[in-house]
Amino acid sequence: MRITPSQTVGPFYSIGLCRRSDEILDPGGVELGGRLLDGRGDPIVDGIVEVWDPAAGSWGRSNTDGEGRYRFRIRPDAVVLEAHVFARGLLRHQRTRIHLGDTGAAEDPTLVALRMDGGFVFDLRMQGDRATLFFAS
Amino acid sequence: MTDPYEGPVVLPDDPSLGPDVQVDYPGYRSTRWRAPSRPLATLPEELHALRGPVFGESTIDPLDNDLTKQHDGEPIGERITVSGRVLDDSGRPIRGALVEVWQANACGRYHHEVDRHPAPLDPNFSGAGRCLTDDDGRYSFTTIKPGAYPWGNHPNAWRPAHIHFSLFGRAFEQRLVTQMYFPGDPLFPYDPIFNAIRDPKSRELLVSRFDLATTQPEWSLAFEWDIVMRSTPFEDEHA
Numbered sequence: 001m002r003i004t005p006s007q008t009v010g011p012f013y014s015i016g017l018c019r020r021s022d023e024i025l026d027p028g029g030v031e032l033g034g035r036l037l038d039g040r041g042d043p044i045v046d047g048i049v050e051v052w053d054p055a056a057g058s059w060g061r062s063n064t065d066g067e068g069r070y071r072f073r074i075r076p077d078a079v080v081l082e083a084h085v086f087a088r089g090l091l092r093h094q095r096t097r098i099h100l101g102d103t104g105a106a107e108d109p110t111l112v113a114l115r116m117d118g119g120f121v122f123d124l125r126m127q128g129d130r131a132t133l134f135f136a137s
Numbered sequence: 138m139t140d141p142y143e144g145p146v147v148l149p150d151d152p153s154l155g156p157d158v159q160v161d162y163p164g165y166r167s168t169r170w171r172a173p174s175r176p177l178a179t180l181p182e183e184l185h186a187l188r189g190p191v192f193g194e195s196t197i198d199p200l201d202n203d204l205t206k207q208h209d210g211e212p213i214g215e216r217i218t219v220s221g222r223v224l225d226d227s228g229r230p231i232r233g234a235l236v237e238v239w240q241a242n243a244c245g246r247y248h249h250e251v252d253r254h255p256a257p258l259d260p261n262f263s264g265a266g267r268c269l270t271d272d273d274g275r276y277s278f279t280t281i282k283p284g285a286y287p288w289g290n291h292p293n294a295w296r297p298a299h300i301h302f303s304l305f306g307r308a309f310e311q312r313l314v315t316q317m318y319f320p321g322d323p324l325f326p327y328d329p330i331f332n333a334i335r336d337p338k339s340r341e342l343l344v345s346r347f348d349l350a351t352t353q354p355e356w357s358l359a360f361e362w363d364i365v366m367r368s369t370p371f372e373d374e375h376a
Contacts, residue, residue, distance in 0.1 A: 001226045001365045003156040004342050005334045007316040008165075010301065012247040016239025016265040017303060039170035046251075052190060052309055059190035082187065082309055089167025091158040091333050093314055095180065107178060127174035136177040137185075137310050 006092040011046045013086070014063055025051070025058040026075045031119035032098070033071035036064050036085065039127030043068025047087035049124070051098065053078050074120075077101065085124060085134075094134040098122050108133040142166060146291050147327065151335040156342070164329035166290055180310075186370050189309035192235040192269065202268040204240075204280040212262035214243025214281030216357040219317065219345065222274040223304060225368035230274025231311065232374075237267045237303040238278060245284030245298075254286050279357065285324055297324035297331060304364060307371035317362050318344045 009017070032051075036044040049070040050061045056078070062070040064087075074081070079101035085094045098113050099106040100120055106112045110132045113122040124132050146164040161172040200206050205216060219238075223231045241247045241264065244256035248263050262281065270276050283298045299316040306312070318331065322344075325331055334340045345362035352359040 001224060001228055002339065002342055003226055003367060004313060004315060004364045005156045005339050006158050006313060007301075007330060007333075007343070009303075009314050010316075011251055012241075012249040013239065013301065013303075015247060015249050015263065016237050016267075016301060039174065042170070044171065054187055054309070057190075082184070084312055086314060087171055089165070089169075089171035091160045091162065091165070091168060091172070091330070093312065094173055095310075107181075126171050131173065131175045133175060133178050134173050135180040137180050 008088060008091050009048065009086045011088045013048065017048065017061065017063075022061040023071060024073045025053055025056070025060045026073055029073045030076045031071060032074045032081075032100070032113065032122060033069060033119070034122040034124065035068045036070060036087070036124045037068060037126065041128070044087050044126070047085065050084045050086075051081040052083070053081055055079065080105070095137040096124070096132055096134050142169070146294075146329050147332045148335065150337050152338065154335045154339075156334070156336070156339045159333050159335055162329060162333035164291075165333055185308070185310055187309045188371070189305060189307065189311065191233070192305060194269065196235065197267060197269060201266050202278050204262065204264065204266045204278065207263055208261040210261040212242065212259050212281050214262075216279070217282050218277060218279050218351070218353070218357050218359045219300065219362060220275065220277035220351070220359070221362040221364065223270045223276060223306070223364045223366070224274055225372045226365055227368050229368070229372040230270070230272070231306045231366065231372060232270055232272055232274060233307070234270040234274070234276075235267065235305040236270065236276045237265075238280075238300050239265045240280065240283040240300045241286055243281050243284050245286030256284070256286070282319070282358075290329065295324050295327070297322040297328050302364070304366070306366050306369070307374070308369035311366045311369060313364065313366055315364075316343060319360065320344055320347055
């Protein structure tokens, strides 16, 4: 059978997706946050980041704010998170990985989260010299 | 910033692209700075069989699949049911899949602060629903038919009427966000989002089918729409 094609989430996804509690994977955990940026370095203010911590079976979803920022509360000892990115203007979601623990295992330097203030920072760049590596899936 | 693109809003068909949507489709202007510029990497093989999150019955409220019953009064518009099956590409049902939908009201206005289309909001319609597929992979929503609406992509740009769908299957890679359209919409040839799927046979997969057999007399029109995702090792398991 033929695979159903993808379409953009558009600008109004938050009425159907995204609840505040979706950002908490581990209530006692540390913060993972960052910015979703377009090819001009401008924030994408209508994007969604979803992360999945397969070792813990916990999943989360965060819509970006007015500065393009997403945030999660995650397990402090999470090693790698599997991630999807959605946005208006993105006709298909993009698949990536966020390495937090054994960063030597990262497929690319853009997939390593930085440790900062007891948490992690991970920016996502759609284009440009430091564009995030995405995977075909 | 205004983008300098002056080319056609809709490009000619290109069946060679199959089910893939062209992510850097120039007629949809927002893709210009947002479509990924780096070539995609190959996902490590073992990740294709990685399980994804399981959303159980506790995720769902009883009225979540009836968008006409979420307020005190009934929403204005044509009452419809939209139902179908979620399948893998060998035809097996994907059971227990979370299906989330959102849509404009009958006038083409979203219940969202960013939507400035000067059409009325309907106090009896929020436009969001969710359900889980059953053992046959079947989902069903009762709602009202959404209206077409204008957007700022190009002069006199209008979106064909559509319902947004988000799906989670059993594997993490079984993730799909798409839009379902209605048969015979006159706006199809002008919409760059629909036509970013450049294979016309693949585009047709997003168009629902009117179904007289399940249309309820004196009550609601029925539209059927099946959704197909790539197969994984998990479809033979029971939910």
